[in-house]
Amino acid sequence: MLSTASLKMAGLKDTFFISHGSPTLSIDDSLPARHFLKAFQQRVFPEKPNSILVVSAHWETKDPAVNAVHGPSDTIYDFYNFPKLMYQLKYPAPGAPELAIKVKKLLEEAGFERVYEDKKHGLDHGAWVPLMLMYPDADIPVCQLSVQTEMDATYHYNLGRALAPLKKEGVLIVGSGSATHNLRTMQGINDSVASWAAEFDNWLKESLLSGRFEDVNHYEEKAPFAKLAHPRPEHFYPLHVAMGAAGVNPKAELIHDSWTNYTLSYASYKFTEST
Incomplete structure (x- = not known):
């Protein structure tokens, strides 16, 4: 495993899109995607990042917003009528206010004129559910970025392109949504x-x-049944951000593929920067 110091020098080449599916992913051992994420460090991405930037489908704003939280992030339970146990789960990862400032600066330099720092927003389940499985120690600083459903996919791809330099600083960029929703x-x-x-x-x-x-x-x-697969785009746009953040002409790899509930895909992808 690479040390933090070596990551700062070498940077990262990969970004990820994770289909987080149902919030029950946090407790349901029958879900293959849960086991995939629990083995993420061992089988998919052994490097330990310096910090994590999550683009979550569950934070929608008119203009880009990034949470700049000092101290442990609050765990947001943005779901209803689920098992009581799920409301007792915590993911107290440190906030990443320094990363938030860098995100804001990169986006503004790329022409995104209105970028907001939110100093109260914690981690919604699009962030903490997959992260508690991927990085259960909750010891890596986490920052969240919102999606803008009034904009299109190309806008979000360009959002990702602006964030690509963060990989050189050991920042793991993760889009969290669903391949179908x-x-x-x-x-x-x-x-x-x-x-x-x-x-x-x-x-x-x-x-x-x-x-x-x-x-x-x-x-x-271009896609068949696009509107049926995504009546609203918020769960798909995190993929475009992850794709854009990988850089020019990245290589995509399917790293997980499973289904539940007849129409919910957990397909997840790795995007690797071209060398």
């Missing part, structure tokens, strides 16, 4: 997948693995 079509069925959901998911995989990133940026016109 239509709550109205979910059913209590785990042994089959709706044909339209599978078709969209396969299109996404083929597009990413073949480097057709512009198609992914224009998924609403």
Whole structure:
């Protein structure tokens, strides 16, 4: 494993998009995605980052907002009618106010004129649910960045491009959303997948693995069943940020693929900077 000092010199080459699916990922051992994330450090990304920037589907703002929290971040329970145990879970990772300042500066330099520091927002479940499995010690400073659902996918890709220099400082950039996200079509069925959901998911995989990133940026016109897979775009835009933050012409790799509830894909991707 690389030391923190060596990470500061060498930087990181990878960014990630994680499909966090249902909040029950935090407690349900029957979910394959839970086991994938628990093995993340051992099997996917052994380097320990200096800090983590999470772009969460569950923080929507009109203009980019970054949380600049001093001390442990609050754990936000932004879900309802789930098992009591889930409301007792904590992920007290240190805040990363210095990283927040760097994020704000990079975005402003790239032409994003209104970028806000939020000094109260903690970690919503799009951040803490996957992170508590990936980095259970909660000892890495975490900063969150919001998504802007009034804007398009290309906007979020460019948001990511502006943040790419952070990798050189050992910052792990993670987009947390879902490859498919239509709550109205979910059913209590785990042994089959709706044909339209599978078709969209396969299109996404083929597009990413073949480097057709512009198609992914224009998924609403290019992808089959795009509006059915994502009636609203907030769970998809974190992928575009992660894709953009990897740099020019990155290589995409599918690192996990599973389904629950008939239409909910947990497909997750690694984006590696071209060398």
